[in-house]
Amino acid sequence: MSIPRLRYRQSRQELLPEFLHRCRDYDRLCPACRVFGWVREGAEDIGLDVPTAYAGRVRLSHGTLTHSAGELPETTLAILSTPKPTTTPFYLLTKGGQPDPMVTYDTKGARLRGRKFYRHQGETNSNEYQCNDKSDQNRTVRGALKPGATFTFTVEFENLAPLELGALLYALELEEGMFHRLGYAKPLGFGSVKVTVESVQTIDWQARLQSIEAKAGWQPIDKAQYKQEFLAAMQTLYGSKFDAVLTDLRALLGAPPDLPIHYPRPTRRFDPEHPQYEWFVGNKRRVERRVKGDLPGPVALLLAKDDRGGLPLIEKDGKEGRG
Numbered sequence: 001m002s003i004p005r006l007r008y009r010q011s012r013q014e015l016l017p018e019f020l021h022r023c024r025d026y027d028r029l030c031p032a033c034r035v036f037g038w039v040r041e042g043a044e045d046i047g048l049d050v051p052t053a054y055a056g057r058v059r060l061s062h063g064t065l066t067h068s069a070g071e072l073p074e075t076t077l078a079i080l081s082t083p084k085p086t087t088t089p090f091y092l093l094t095k096g097g098q099p100d101p102m103v104t105y106d107t108k109g110a111r112l113r114g115r116k117f118y119r120h121q122g123e124t125n126s127n128e129y130q131c132n133d134k135s136d137q138n139r140t141v142r143g144a145l146k147p148g149a150t151f152t153f154t155v156e157f158e159n160l161a162p163l164e165l166g167a168l169l170y171a172l173e174l175e176e177g178m179f180h181r182l183g184y185a186k187p188l189g190f191g192s193v194k195v196t197v198e199s200v201q202t203i204d205w206q207a208r209l210q211s212i213e214a215k216a217g218w219q220p221i222d223k224a225q226y227k228q229e230f231l232a233a234m235q236t237l238y239g240s241k242f243d244a245v246l247t248d249l250r251a252l253l254g255a256p257p258d259l260p261i262h263y264p265r266p267t268r269r270f271d272p273e274h275p276q277y278e279w280f281v282g283n284k285r286r287v288e289r290r291v292k293g294d295l296p297g298p299v300a301l302l303l304a305k306d307d308r309g310g311l312p313l314i315e316k317d318g319k320e321g322r323g
């Protein structure tokens, strides 16, 4: 764990919403641990009579490249930043679940926003992802595939309850126009992947073992029905909370807003003379000077579903970026 330079009374762990806590009880595993498997944290310190692991029931094969649209030339990438836990207006929400530029780890009722997601960016922009100079802070990639490559893989599952299978199918395919993010350089727009399930079959072992026909006991199933039943069951159980999760997912993994996507920075185009950390210095200055009122107000990262205007350009002294 990293130690932020500022000390807060509350630790980050304490601000984690309940649904993101790690599973600790074998009899109360979350759907993901039940399907993909679980190992109890600190299992070595617990008595042998307590169950500390549960085997996953899903196995994914490697993907095989079935169509290639060619490779990108050797490309030096723009610097990929690391999380900055002290940028609290990006990581925290108020008690009411809203963004607030003044929120810190000590704000009463503040909570971490949730899981880290990389927004789907549609098309990449070489002006944003390319860097002219190699340095010890960036990476150069060779043999990266151009958009349009296709891979095929299989997913084996056993003993899944119908709702678990519906959840797995939904998680794989998502919805029309929604994409998974996979691999390196996701903040630069790389790695948007569409997964399509071509067919689903289950096997009836009794029928299979009573016949020498290779296809005996196999039956195709209707994936749409399983997905639909999963969504309907979650709706019944969790109502508007589930709707809110889907709204978030659709905003993050669906079509992006019509704005340039890059790390916050002082200038419209990347300028090595004014690195992006200056934006954060400027926004912090706005927080400090808020009462004085001689600078524009500080900003927080909006919720993805509400973010239509993007963040302003901010210079390191807190003034509006000049573009």
Ligand SMILES: [Zn+2]
Pocket (backbone or CB within 6 Å): 022, 023, 029, 030, 031, 032, 033, 034
């Ligand atoms: Zn879990």
